[in-house]
Amino acid sequence: MNSHFWKNCSAQEERAFLLDLNLLRQYGDAWSDKEKIALLYTVSRTINQHYLTVKIPKRTGGLRTLHAPDPLLKMIQKNILSLLETRTLSAFATAYRKGGSILANATPHVGKKQLLQLDLLDFFDSLSFPMVMAAAFPKTVFPDNTRMLLTNLCCLNDALPQGAPTSALISNLIMRPFDDYIGEWCKERQIAYSRYSDDLTFSTNEGDLTLVKRKVEHFLEAMQLNLHPAKTKYTDQSMRQCVTGVVVNQHPQVPRRYRSMLRQEIYYLEKFGLTGHLACLKEKGEVAADLSEKQYLRKLIGKVQFVCAICPESAGFQDAYWRLQKLAISFEE
DSSP states (O other), X not given: OOHHHHHTOOHHHHHHHHHHTOTTGGGTTSSOHHHHHHHHHHHHHTGGGGEEEEEEEOTTSSEEEEEEEOHHHHHHHHHHHHHHTTSOOOTTBOSSSTTOOHHHHHGGGTTOSEEEEEEBTTHHHHSBHHHHHHHHSOTTTSOXXXXXXXXXXXXXXXXXXXXXXXHHHHHHHHHHHHHHHHHHHHHTTTEEEEEXXXXXXXXXXXXXXXXXXXXXXXXXXXXXXXXXXXXXXXXXTTSOOEETTEEOSSSOBOOHHHHHHXXXXXXXXXXXXXXXXXXXXXXXXXSOTTOOHHHHHHHHHHHHHHHHHHOTTOHHHHHHHHHHHHHHHHXXX
């Protein structure tokens, strides 16, 4: 659609457009059109009041800050997300999309002689309000006031909040020009490229990785983004090559230490029972004191699912998955 149409549209036309987005569809006819529009603008003006900030431990140490929207804002954001899900993403983006996964991210790099891994610094916090508006709500599709409103509803403190339903997909929309350009540039040089959120991975058998980091830095500089200075990693096949938790030297595999520790965890659970095993973990300080049996079991099943997804031929973990699922069902009865 031509942007000149929205440039000359009336306030009434823009109001009708906003109502057609149906961002409060769950309310049905309980609210008038005027009340719905007033509510959307009220939420956007008081956006800080609609988030709960929580900190959770990172797997690599430290804390990750998440901003969880309240039920009203979460509902609105999910409806915005449904509008954005038809947008085309870069083929090189492997997270936050249908068919995307850690395995899909690792697969292009299996068996490669050289591997380069880069990490974006403060990824979500660096994706600014103008970036969100330009990538998610372009002026060729949305009227100006509606663009501003929708961007407000998806941002917090002028950036993408990690924890909002819309943030992951919008991050992929923002990164699409980077992904497409770098991906094609790499293809021409026989280099494989994939991005999983803020993790950038490059690998090759014949190409040269020495220029990749400089090329990436130049593009990111234009986007006002930066690489994490301490997270550049080069590996060759004489070392263990691990991409987003998957070993890729010969075939996709979960690290041996991870599998061994998981087997041990399952063994102790089945030997001492869920209650006794969890009590022991709490006494050692290995899990949170308020972690429930149901929560612990769900996390453990998730770990086993991860191994099964990467190594579907692993009969032992497949069997363990069904035993744990049977145990989990007992909590639902």
